[in-house]
Amino acid sequence: MTTFLDVRNAAQKLLQQPYSFSKEDFIKVVEEYVNSLPEWKRESIVGIVSEMNGIKITKAVMRKDLPKVLREDEEFFNLWIKTLAKG
């Protein structure tokens, strides 16, 4: 079972070894993590209360949509990975 700790480790790996561990490798770990969550957690929301320099984008997503959002929203991807890698 892929845990949130695995996702955090993958975030650190991506930042430290971007040539051997790609963004897509990271998103696959996120997919495995999301798929291992019970239904109510997959439907739950992860968000921030941020207004990025006038760009009015809602930064709140359902966890089951995280892989898709990470692929499509570069800004959210960068914020999330930075947050996960800090811990």
Place this chain on the structure above:
Amino acid sequence: MAPYYEIATYIWSPYLRGWVSRELEKRGIMPILLWGPGAVKTKYIEAIKDKDVKGTLGVGHGNNDVFTGQNYEPIINVGDKITDDYKRQCIAPVSCLVGKKLMPWLVEQGVQCSVGEVTEYWFTAEKIIQNGDDPEEDKLLKYYMYAEYVFWYRLAEGFTAGEAYRMMIREYYRQAKLAESIDEETAYYVRYDADNRKFFGDDKFRLIEGIETQIQYNVITQRNAQDRFDSIIINGKVIAQSGVPTGKIYIEVNDQNKEVSLNNDGSFTATFIFDWDKNVEKTYQITLIYKGDLSNKFLPKLEETEVKIEPTYIPTKIEITDIKTSRDASVVTFNITGKLTDVKGNQIKNKTVEVYVGDGKLYEETAKTDDNGVFSVTIEKSYPVLQTKATVIARFNGDDVYQHSETSKIAKFPPNWEVIRTIATAITIVATAIAIILSLL
């Protein structure tokens, strides 16, 4: 400030209208709610003209320079004219990044105090709800709610902003711990938010006025190594600028807590006992919260401290009470008996002691003390013909409760008479032979 126009605000704002407003009212603070379309700058400026407004809380998207309301409309911007209506206040919104520039800037302009996140404020939520009457409605968001609004509830109860902030941050970490078993991702964000939630300005700021109080206290610590527990006795007194404070004091030491009524002179005492497995240094976080007695105008007070208790080892005494020796040719047998006690004379049972017979190479035996602390060993060792004494050493190496101890004694034993007699006989024979030879010459 409760904008209501997209997912984050749909999730958070109902609790501001419901649970947070109700809890503030219970504490005698009547909030002005700027809800949905009302969460805009013109309404905000109008609301804070009321001289009784001493704080701004709420949720809204933000960045380094701006805290926004409905539809991302800026409510407070770096560079705004900061009037006395702002300067009366403590401003502490839940918003990303405002702690980086906007909140410290407001304090520089004369705002009493502020709290803001220096990074993004992350949250998790189970669902969008309508009423927000009870944080328990959301299995994930509740951890953020219970932590964040400690700041405002404690301010409403009369604590200073600095005290309220410290209690809030502590609650964030406590909630993060609680969240671990439910959702490790939530626990991570709650801890992350706490790490990055910063206070600026006057930590003595209060929402309500009254008689200032102080907690004077002593902490007496003791380690009982024998029975493996630490005791912490906290005694003290709550004093005030005028009058004798009444009410209760809440005392927390690590994961234990007690609420104690103050005596007639404001004094109090509480004892905490902590069992332990290993005799190692332990740190105890102590929090004392005088809850105040606002009906008598006594303001609450928070004190925090930390004590460390070092490992303590019970001194021991090892004795050699008897040594019996016998010799068979070159082999000397030592029957050694001794006793292990602590410094008070209590027998120490079931401990391993080492016994050595010295001189040159050491001969060692180990033995366990019996129920009376007594040990006995037998050691056999060969000695030169004429040697008649040896050093016997008994040693207890100590353990995680008892200290090391050691003693020694000289053991006496006969020489090797058999060899001496043989040599004497030989000498006699040789002497006799020499005498005979000499007489014949």
